[in-house]
Structure formats: structure tokens, C-alpha cells
Amino acid sequence: MKLIENIPDRKLLLFKSCMVSHEYPGVESATRYVFDRLGIDYLVNDEQSCCTGIGHYTDLFEGLTTAAIAARNFAVARRCGYPNITCLCSTCYAVNKEACELLNTNDEVRDKVNSVFREQGLDDLVYEKGDMNPRTNFYHAVEILLSKADRIREEKQLDFAGTRAAAHHACHYYKVKYLDVVGNPENPQLIDTIAAACGAFPVRWYEDRTLTCGMGFSQLHLNKNTSLQVTKTKLDSLQRAGVELMLHMCPNCHIQYDRYQPVIEREFGVEYDMVHMNIAQFVALSMGADPYKVCGFQTHSVPLEGFLEKAGII
Amino acid sequence: MMPLMPHVNGYDTPECKTLAETAKKSIRTPTSLGLDRCIQCGACTASCPAARFTDYNPRQLVKKVQENDRSVLESEMIWACFYCYSCNLRCPRNNSPVTIVQVLRQMAINEGIGLERLEYFMEIGEVLAENGASKVPGPGVRNMEKDLGEHWIGFKRNLESIRAELGLGPKDVRNTNGEVRAILEGTGYFEREKWIKGKLQEKRLHEFLNVRCEKNEDKSGEFGFETDREYPGQEAFIV
Numbered sequence: 001m002k003l004i005e006n007i008p009d010r011k012l013l014l015f016k017s018c019m020v021s022h023e024y025p026g027v028e029s030a031t032r033y034v035f036d037r038l039g040i041d042y043l044v045n046d047e048q049s050c051c052t053g054i055g056h057y058t059d060l061f062e063g064l065t066t067a068a069i070a071a072r073n074f075a076v077a078r079r080c081g082y083p084n085i086t087c088l089c090s091t092c093y094a095v096n097k098e099a100c101e102l103l104n105t106n107d108e109v110r111d112k113v114n115s116v117f118r119e120q121g122l123d124d125l126v127y128e129k130g131d132m133n134p135r136t137n138f139y140h141a142v143e144i145l146l147s148k149a150d151r152i153r154e155e156k157q158l159d160f161a162g163t164r165a166a167a168h169h170a171c172h173y174y175k176v177k178y179l180d181v182v183g184n185p186e187n188p189q190l191i192d193t194i195a196a197a198c199g200a201f202p203v204r205w206y207e208d209r210t211l212t213c214g215m216g217f218s219q220l221h222l223n224k225n226t227s228l229q230v231t232k233t234k235l236d237s238l239q240r241a242g243v244e245l246m247l248h249m250c251p252n253c254h255i256q257y258d259r260y261q262p263v264i265e266r267e268f269g270v271e272y273d274m275v276h277m278n279i280a281q282f283v284a285l286s287m288g289a290d291p292y293k294v295c296g297f298q299t300h301s302v303p304l305e306g307f308l309e310k311a312g313i314i
Numbered sequence: 315m316m317p318l319m320p321h322v323n324g325y326d327t328p329e330c331k332t333l334a335e336t337a338k339k340s341i342r343t344p345t346s347l348g349l350d351r352c353i354q355c356g357a358c359t360a361s362c363p364a365a366r367f368t369d370y371n372p373r374q375l376v377k378k379v380q381e382n383d384r385s386v387l388e389s390e391m392i393w394a395c396f397y398c399y400s401c402n403l404r405c406p407r408n409n410s411p412v413t414i415v416q417v418l419r420q421m422a423i424n425e426g427i428g429l430e431r432l433e434y435f436m437e438i439g440e441v442l443a444e445n446g447a448s449k450v451p452g453p454g455v456r457n458m459e460k461d462l463g464e465h466w467i468g469f470k471r472n473l474e475s476i477r478a479e480l481g482l483g484p485k486d487v488r489n490t491n492g493e494v495r496a497i498l499e500g501t502g503y504f505e506r507e508k509w510i511k512g513k514l515q516e517k518r519l520h521e522f523l524n525v526r527c528e529k530n531e532d533k534s535g536e537f538g539f540e541t542d543r544e545y546p547g548q549e550a551f552i553v
Contacts, residue, residue: 018486021486025477047491049490057397059432063323063341063342117497117500121496125493211363216397221435298469
């Protein structure tokens with residue numbers, strides 16, 4: 001289990017996420033805003049590439065390519081002196097952490113990756129065993145926020161008292177490397193604790209809380225009906241629990257719930273009252289950030305205006 | 315004659331005598347994989363979103379692997395997993411059906427199965443090489459446009475100005491100095507992509523020539539699956 005007291009606030013490489021960049025850029029700007037306000041030492045480095053997650057989990061990229069791309073990103077992180085890779089996307093987190101473990105423990109794969117680097121004239125990317133530590137160099141941005149929950153409580157300018165908020169903790173954060181999670185992977189409470197620090201009322205348990213979002217990488221695209229049935233199951237449960245705000249930590253889940261909630265309403269003849277945002281956007285809002293210029297809510301599909309009006313923000 | 319598969323995914327699918335050995339040696343599965351320790355308790359199936367809404371059954375799939383039943387590679391079932399890792403978390407014996415099924419899909423791909431599914435996402439390789447970032451591939455964008463409509467299309471058009479307003483770079487293009495492309499070339503990814511494209515072309519030609527001679531063979535085995543029975547397929551396969 002990861003201990004909160006061991007989570008660093010220095011030398012964090014804020015790892016760019018493709019899906020955040022393309023769909024919810026406000027997640028990145030809100031995270032930066034909160035990190036700046038909390039005095040966290042982080043860097044965004046444009047040399048860092050995609051983790052390969054989308055291609056890896058749609059079976060397009062094989063493990064060797066994924067490991068080699070990860071090793072390159074580790075070199076980028078070490079070179080700039082910010083070796084604590086901190087992800088906005090749960091799949092980036094899992095892919096990087098697993099690749100690091102593989103590179104440290106599988107001599108054959110590490111040698112092969114390094115020989116690819118040398119053949120391509122990329123000697124400075126060579127990865128030596130132990131260059132990175134899978135347990136202490138990889139974080140999700142939510143873990144950083146959680147470690148600062150007390151500061152967030154002090155810094156908050158808006159009170160979300162009475163807002164019934166529920167968390168969707170992303171599968172690839174707590175089900176892949178489940179021994180290395182903050183808290184109990186059967187009942188993760190990271191987002192709930194941060195939401196409570198912002199003054200919201202966390203609905204800490206609801207039916208099917210640990211059910212996946214339904215995106216399933218290829219499933220949304222190739223088996224859409226099944227994919228949306230999974231998503232609908234959780235939305236139904238949240239509706240029964242009287243949840244008004246669903247908080248996310250992964251752009252893939254965020255797309256699935258926010259973009260497809262209106263599609264599910266249309267295709268299944270249902271109606272939902274929930275709105276969606278990333279936990280970093282919620283923290284930024286509570287600290288007084290602009291909903292559009294910092295949180296980027298204009299890229300969301302489920303309109304947030306009703307929620308923002310009720311909270312007295314707009 | 316089909317071109318030989320360039321064994322780019324040799325680390326995913328090491329050649330072994332049995333499916334179980336390949337699964338254990340694959341780099342897709344954890345080194346501590348408890349495949350032999352499986353007690354067929356069904357915790358995986360009970361936790362599985364695909365099992366809840368389709369006939370997918372990870373417990374049964376693990377049994378097939380233990381029995382070295384290679385027909386599993388031809389079953390539609392292996393393509394139903396969401397990769398959510400709930401079975402990985404819940405298994406009391408440290409088994410990991412979700413990573414075993416990743417190995418099975420790679421083995422199926424080696425035999426030319428499921429390539430149409432890969433074709434849907436194929437654009438990701440070149441986009442990653444060129445931009446250092448991934449995106450939803452073209453067919454996915456077309457499906458999303460249909461589902462999400464004007465608002466989504468409109469915001470995508472304005473993405474650059476929205477990003478600028480948020481203080482982010484106008485486009486998500488990474489500065490990888492061609493290193494990502496060199497890596498994809500070095501690992502053999504592009505060879506694999508070429509092989510898949512060639513194989514698909516060959517398959518389509520074959521289908522075109524034999525369309526009247528072919529029997530409608532049921533490949534679903536005993537694993538019934540919604541796509542076998544009812545699912546009409548998606549237009550988006552036409553890339």
C-alpha cells in the first residue's frame with residue numbers, strides 16, 4: 001500500500017495525456033492551477049510522448065514497443081531532473097508503472113530495448129536496471145491532491161456544502177497494480193476525501209461503485225451497445241443515490257460518462273441529473289478558478305451551467 | 315501463400331508447447347501469474363462487466379487455457395474483455411484472466427484472426443510516430459460525430475483557440491525529434507502494421523473470389539456471444 005506521507009510534492013513531471021489534451025484540456029490547466037496554488041514543484045515537458053496506452057490496449061502495439069516508448073519517456077523525465085512521473089490519466093499511470101517493473105526485472109526485454117536504442121542512434125535513451133523505481137517514481141495527480149487535502153481545505157474560497165458528489169475511481173489506477181494503491185483497492189476513497197476537503201458531501205458508497213466505466217478501449221467503438229449498457233448501469237445507480245456531481249480521475253472514464261450520458265438518455269429513453277468533472281477541476285473551482293478560462297468546461301458535453309449557477313459561481 | 319508473420323510480438327507470445335506456458339512466459343502477464351493455482355471459483359466471472367452483459371466467461375476461458383484448447387483463439391469471446399482488470403484485483407489465487415486474454419488476442423492476431431478490429435485503430439501508429447501523441451482514430455471520430463453531434467464537432471473545431479485560452483499550447487504535438495518514429499521502426503512495429511495490412515488485403519481478395527463457395531461456419535464454439543447471434547457489426551469497419 002502507498003502511504004500518503006510518502007507522496008512527493010517536488011520534482012514531479014506532470015505527464016501529458018493525449019485524451020486530456022484532445023477532449024478535456026481543462027483538466028490539465030486546472031491541475032496546473034491547483035499545483036501552482038499549492039506550491040508544488042512540477043514540470044511539463046513537451047519531449048514526453050504518449051504512453052502508447054490506446055494502441056496497447058486496443059492490441060495494436062505489442063509489449064516491446066510499449067516498453068521502449070516508456071523507457072524513452074523515463075529518459076526524458078530523468079534528463080530534465082523531474083523523475084516523479086505524475087499522470088492525469090489512469091492508463092498512462094498503469095502503463096508506465098508496469099513498463100518500469102518489466103524493464104527492471106526482465107533482462108532480455110531491457111537488453112532488447114537498449115539494442116533498439118543503440119541501433120537507432122539513440123544511445124542517450126538507454127535504460128539501466130533500477131534507473132527508475134516502479135513504486136516511488138510513479139504517481140497519479142489525484143494522489144498529489146490527496147496528500148494536500150488539508151491545504152485544499154484551508155485554501156478553498158467557495159463552499160460546496162450539501163453538494164452530493166460521488167467518485168468514479170479509475171480501474172487502471174487501482175485494479176492493475178492493486179497492491180500499490182493509497183488505501184483499500186476494494187473501496188478507494190481518494191476522490192471522496194478530496195471532495196470532502198472542498199466542502200462537498202461525498203456519497204462514499206453506491207451500488208456498483210467499482211464497476212468499470214464501460215469504455216473498454218475497443219469496446220466503445222466495436223461493441224457500443226454493450227459498452228453503453230455498462231455505463232448506464234452505474235449512471236442508474238448514481239441517479240438512485242441522488243448524486244448531482246460525478247467526479248473523475250481519468251479522461252477515458254470522463255469521455256464515457258460525460259460525452260455518452262446524453263447518448264444513453266436518447267438511446268435508452270432515460271434521464272439523468274448528474275454533471276461530470278475531474279476532481280482537479282473541482283478543486284480548482286473551490287479555490288476560485290474561472291470555470292471556463294481555467295477549468296475549460298466549454299469542452300464538456302453535459303452542460304455545467306445549472307450546477308455553477310446553483311453554487312453561485314456564474 | 316500468406317506472408318510470414320514478423321514476430322514483433324514474440325515477447326507477448328513466446329513459442330511454447332502449451333497455451334498455459336505461453337501465457338506464463340508472456341510479458342503481458344505478471345511474472346507471479348497464478349494460472350496453475352486457479353481453483354475455478356468464478357470470482358473473475360462474478361466481477362466481470364463483460365460477463366454481466368454478454369456470454370463472456372473468464373473462468374471458462376482460463377479453464378480452456380489450462381486444457382490447452384486452442385479453439386479458444388478462434389472464439390469471438392476473447393474480444394469481449396474490457397481490460398478493466400476487475401478479475402486481476404479480485405482473484406484470490408493471483409491469477410489474471412485480463413492479461414491472459416491479452417496474450418490470446420496477440421496469438422489470434424498471429425494467426426490472422428481479428429485483424430479487422432485492429433484496422434479500426436491502425437492510424438494510431440502513424441499518428442504516434444508523427445506527433446508523439448495518440449488520438450481517437452478516424453473511424454472512431456466518425457462514429458463519435460454521429461453520436462455526439464454538433465456540440466462536440468463544434469468544440470473540436472475550436473480546440474486550438476480553447477487550448478490557447480487555457481494557457482496551453484495550441485496543438486498537442488510533442489517535440490520528440492523523430493525518436494518515437496525511430497523506436498517504432500526499431501521494434502518492428504511498422505513491419506507488423508504492414509503485415510496486418512497485407513493480410514487484410516489478401517483476406518478481402520480471398521473473400522471476394524470465394525464468396526459463393528464459403529460455408530457459413532460457426533466459429534463461436536460453445537461460447538455463445540452476442541456478436542455471434544445478433545450484433546450486426548458496425549459500418550465503421552470500412553476504413
